[in-house]
Amino acid sequence: MQNRRNEAYSEQQVQELGKRIASSEISEQSFVLKTPKGTRDRNPVQMRVLEQVFGVIQDCFKRHDAVSIETPVFELKEVLTGKYGEESKLIYNLEDQGGELLSLRYDLTVPFARYVAMNKIMSIKRYQIGKVYRRDQPAINRGRFREFYQCDFDIAGNYGLMLADAECLRIIYEVLRDLNLGDFVIKVNHRRFLDGLFSTIGVPPEKFTTTCSSVDKLDKATWEDVKQELLQKGLLPETVDLIGHYTQIAGGAEVLDKLETDPRLANSTDIHDTLREMRTLLDYCQAMGIVSKLKLDLSLARGLDYYTGVIYEAVLIGFNCDDKRQSEKVVASAPERLPSSKKKSKKKSKQEVIEVEEDFGATEGAVGSVAGGGRYDNLVALFTPNSLKVPCVGVSFGIERLLAISEMLARRRAATGDTSDSTIRATETEVMVIVAHKGLIAPRLQLAQELWDAKIKTAFSHKAQPKLLDQLQYCESTGIPLAVLIGEAELQRGVVKLRCISTRKEREVTRVDLPAAIRSELEALRGGAQQ
């Protein structure tokens, strides 16, 4: 009835809007209804997972005395110029419509450095979660998007050796522990150690960078492939063999012992300085209870463009995707703080993206890098060349990948009937006000209002004459655990029926006691779900 009325009202409006479309150059049918290439909408269930994952991460950052800042989605083009090397071609520029030339931010690190420099900040511990933009060839099913979230935590300031660095590792530990995505390991290396090593074993200084980018591929390519690449780059065979030898070294503090007593490395001050630094880092991580999660890994490179000290990368190792019958696909983008890690993701690799689908089940123990970072002491100085230096260290979480894995786990829990899990619901609604027979609009609204005022999350049907069955089905399909049924007779007696959707049990409650009764039912349901 109302709908017909609404339609009648809008006839003229429809015509007006139709005219407007006709007068524009684009006809209403001439384009496909879609989001831009490499972007996507997030639906309500995905948003709930996002909210929960962001909540865990923010709680961790706040526990560590971090502040948060926000920067614009676009920056002056010059701010980004010269910061990303070859990757600059992937920057989105805005059309020159007069005025300043602007670009969409490519990461959160350069805007952070701009913020620190611009505000002459000498020390700050900040986090920022925001979308960044890369005009890369998208690979949606492999998790590479053109618009994706980054989630960064950085500590800027002139601080004691390894103190801020150790806290960043602790941050990675806490976030991955609290997200509960299975076991993980944090690989650690030192950029200056790699420089010292290369220098010592005969890599010419001008080939440090290119050697590093070959080594960087070792987590996905075989040594044989990397070896050939290094030989093609003109390194001597004995140097290449030594690279092969050292980049296989990985482990705990014993690695440091071994390297300190390595006669080949005995004469390099750089190497021994960095080894002492790494030992300090391990000591601090020991004090913070995370040393068992660390693995010194000399094959970790993370590029050379940017970092000046410790570098690290966290990998999920306990994440087994063994149920190949589920036709799920986890789409996730790699944590990309750096141009160099960008290059990585261009390489096809089963390990790189966790996929669970009908015909391409992920291998058991599939590994995904979900966080990475390191020390970068010179970026802020690029914006303030004549000022005091502001050294920085930070970590960036591969939030799209963490979200994708969390979504998949939530779907899996829902599929196995684990009702204690609420992540798969799109809302948190606790109760629906249901009318047992026709109409009762004002009483419906009045009861809803009483519940809202009692801070109870309450739904009601917007239909004038909703069917009882439809209302109950709405509860079931959206996971609302309780319903309050009202009818004329109950209203006159000042009572309502409180119904548990899953058990279908109903009991009469006086209206004044309703909020308390709902709370106790919810409490009981939560208790039952936990058992």
Next chain:
Amino acid sequence: MQNRRNEAYSEQQVQELGKRIASSEISEQSFVLKTPKGTRDRNPVQMRVLEQVFGVIQDCFKRHDAVSIETPVFELKEVLTGKYGEESKLIYNLEDQGGELLSLRYDLTVPFARYVAMNKIMSIKRYQIGKVYRRDQPAINRGRFREFYQCDFDIAGNYGLMLADAECLRIIYEVLRDLNLGDFVIKVNHRRFLDGLFSTIGVPPEKFTTTCSSVDKLDKATWEDVKQELLQKGLLPETVDLIGHYTQIAGGAEVLDKLETDPRLANSTDIHDTLREMRTLLDYCQAMGIVSKLKLDLSLARGLDYYTGVIYEAVLIGFNCDDKRQSEKVVASAPERLPSSKKKSKKKSKQEVIEVEEDFGATEGAVGSVAGGGRYDNLVALFTPNSLKVPCVGVSFGIERLLAISEMLARRRAATGDTSDSTIRATETEVMVIVAHKGLIAPRLQLAQELWDAKIKTAFSHKAQPKLLDQLQYCESTGIPLAVLIGEAELQRGVVKLRCISTRKEREVTRVDLPAAIRSELEALRGGAQQ
């Protein structure tokens, strides 16, 4: 000591980066370090206020069974084409770098309609908070930005007359009540009523839109100005007089009585239909306990481009900026859902933006529109002309203005020494681990770890040898209420000193009891602050 080392390490890196800059066309000194015109960073304190305001608003949306979605920051250019009339020139386009033509979103409503159409959704109640972009002439101190937040709540679906509309008004009520920014009123009108009225009193149909946009100025301009404008637009003097007569009408249900019995309007079916609709709306608002906040106001127009039914706008009335000595400035952008409201904000007006500064104190009882919306039943159909219609009604909060007012109130509370207010702090940190004498790095980290694991928000100094006074001052300046002091002697005895920063009282606590002791101190401080 460590700093010098860090510097030494980065020499080569600095040179490399310097070279990169030199090789680019832009020299490092050639641009001013700033954010793009019309944009800004948000600092940590502003972010805390934002988080709290968003929290209140999201709580309200969730209490009402709403889901949330997210859409990309840019859309295909065609999606936005033909939706904003003259305002289209304010859309930011991305540079054509090959591939699709893209534009930054101008509001959240058109992307929402695109989402509903694309996913063939027949009903949804969703909220979305996100930034939108308008290449308008910015007026930062009057609160007009080129990048600003919108916060939208919309109900789409074929529903009973006025049921969803009434819930939108309830949403406005709850948000403004819970944000605690003083008294407010929600002005309500009906777009079809205005059409019927104009038709009846002799406005030619082709002049409805332009008449409406003149009427729309009545909240800022005098009637005399609007009258002259209407006469210039060619309306007959007696018609203009009648517009003046009717647009002065405002009030509660008695307005409907008056209009229903108005002999001049007796023959218009449209008018009497809409008056019955308005009465239904008032009935529902009565049931939801908000009718006292509503004011039927026939001068409310909100443009005609878009809306098809009820329209509304909320105004803060209790917001007095009477302390002119405070050199504060509240920058806030008007809630802009519509091109038409955009036009409004071009007009200079004291009422439009709340400003409190040395030489331009806001008048007492300054009024600011902080939310607006209405029914728009035809927008989704623009994307799916051959499908069933999906009627919509929604509200958009003037979130930048709400943030600016909240920031100002927080600063004011802080200035008056109201320590119970925590909004002005940049962090939520509860305790700082402080070393009483040199070093003690590992013990410091170990204690911090114990507190983090106990979910206590804990800071520590990253300096190797921090001074006691510096650490205490850090607590005071950042508002950390408690400190845990450790020294060699205490460590050996398994105790620490727990210090209240404000009272300077210290007591010894055994290490194992520390988390509980901290919690009880925090509880006591909160209790004291509330008294």
